[in-house]
Amino acid sequence: MARLLVQLKMRLLLNALRSSRGAKVSFIVSSVFGVLVAAGAFVLLALLRGQSTSVDLTTVIFMVFAFGWLICPLIAFGLDGTLDPATVALYPVRTGPLAAGLLAASATGVWPLANVIGLLGVTAGLARGPLGLLVALVAVVLQVLFCITLARVVTTGMAGLLRSRRGKDLAVFLIIPIFAGYEFVIQVVPRLAASGKLTAASFNGVDAWMRWLPPGMAAHAIKDASDGHPGTAALRLALLAGVIVAVGWLWVRLLGRALVTPDTSTRSSAVRGTALPFARYGLRGAVAARFWIYQRREPSSLVTWGITAVIMVVVSISALMKQGQNPGVLIANAVFGAAFVGYFHANAVGWTGPPFVFEAMALTSHRSLRAYLTGQNIAVGVIAVPVLGVLSFGLALLARRPDYGFLSFAVALAGLGAALALSNILSITAPYPLVQRPGNPMRRPADGYTGYAALGVFANLIGVGVAAAPLIAAAVLTTGVASPVRVPVLIVAGAVYGLLLSWAGVWIAANAAEGKLPELCQVAARSL
């Protein structure tokens, strides 16, 4: 059974190389990334040799790997067919051999290998002497085994949920903290390190509690063996092995239950209220209602708002740390935030997907197209204005320049109008189908359409920047005017200018859409 499942895993990996160009590229990118992580972790762990905080940092790195194993399978649930017990539930296989096979399948692939190679960096770092080396080898094997069994327990225990609509929604929401963490590591950590606020000493004592967790036990066993305490090292490894056996036992129990538990799919709950809002406003109101509901109920919509907020916050904090308290960063950030709102809505047809065909049946005139686009803009604007407002004022307070909150909000309003106009025009003139690849909860451009998505980003960044320039110039040129006069005038000017821009965008997009609906329907129908 183990051989069969390992062969299945290998076949799945090789098939990724033979399938579509996109799948091939993502497999190659993932493999290259795996090699980089392996090399990076090895070097990082090796460089800790002789440092006073080496055991603390090794513990942290072991913890990070374990956390990765805990989170990634939740997002990549559909990617690895061997993760879902339902795929083998139909076959006459006993739980014991099946568990061994699934464990072996989990250990097969680029990432498990990258883990082993990366963690073996301890042999050159934390470990000293032959005994330290020997214990390091055992500790790495046990650490990887712990990670695999932990990942298996979580995915098997949550298999029913992850297969359901709610589970998939949950997986989408995991994108926000992962993205925020990634942005924090990329943007903020280097600046903290450069400013001397983050050093190796910052990790002193972090293992006071981590040492009792399985990854900490593995790291400390190496340290104990290297310091000439083989008994303590053996005890720690035995404890770690015991934890793995306990987690493995729990996994086998869960697997046995999952194989005979029917797929509960989704326990749905009712939504509040049965009527669509904005009833008095005709087609425009109906479309605004639909978009408004989607912004709240569609997880990927909420994720795009979350990502917009994360980008604005992290970029601002990072820029403020670099450039002192230069408030010009806040103005630039207002443009940036508005441009991202535009980008995330610049492919409304692709995001709507096949149900757009349903809407297209009613879009029979220039007037109805205008109402449709305006309805979308109202729904996006109702959310974007407060989001951009809160971020503008919040970041201005953080920079200790609350007055700049008003100025950046005025720029954000103008930028939002430009972003809505551009998103309307791009939705009609450069729509592209979005597809959801197994394992990735967010939809991506279909093969051959990545350039369209890039166009959306650049068109919005440049277009919003250019369109907001007059308001930025007005803000700069009126610095001598008293704030009680200047601020309200700029905010009203930003709002009116933004409305005019979005109105123009609606007209241009409606003109472009006339006679093009069948082609738009074809793009929408190709979205999954």
Next chain:
Amino acid sequence: MGEPAISVLGLRKSFGDKEAVRGIDLEIAGGSLAGLVGPNGAGKTTSLSMMTGLLRPDLGRVLINGLDVWGDPVAAKAVIGVVPAEVRLFERLSGAEVLEYAGRLRGLPAAEARSRAAELLNVLDLAEDARRLVADYSTGMRKKAALGCALIHNPSVLFLDEPLEGVDPISADVIRRLLTRYVGSGSTVLFSSHVMELVEQVCDQVSIIDKGRIVATGTTDQVRGGKTLQQAFIDLVGPRHSGEELSWLGFSSS
């Protein structure tokens, strides 16, 4: 037989080298319930998409109640209702919301759209699930919701692609009676299906499509020519495989 509600003249469509529809001529009389049957990949869905203004034909004309679908799409779309083969509704709206939205897209006042939605949900046996998200609906429930969306503006011509696929027998019977009543009032239905018994039972007109061409059309009795429709269909389209290649099938393994 009344005036044609649907007239299709020389409809053609190619996708790259593949000619999906190779010149279809079809006339469906007003007030009839017509079936379009054919094997998988025969061109049924492509033809229906072109007839409903959702896929631009390479050549040909489609007239609905005399209105040119591609010449005057505004007027033509206003009088038709469509249930596509692969029903993709707004997953994050509830059943009630999606029907109301369909009504409002079609220009019905909000109160009217809401009350018609409630009535349709009731008739289609979806009233209890009206507040559930469409994402949590089964295939059959989605089909019924899509049918409700297609009917809410009371169109004079209804296009249905595999309307009863995945629908339970009781609901299927309700839909059959609903369509019969709808046609009895002078409206027209064209639907595609693989289920010959169903087409034979409910349709007064049948067209058989194969490899992008209409190979037989007429009243149901004319097309089946004294045989069952299933047999007439197989005779016209021809069996693909006998199944005799699988010599091992049926012998129990030990």
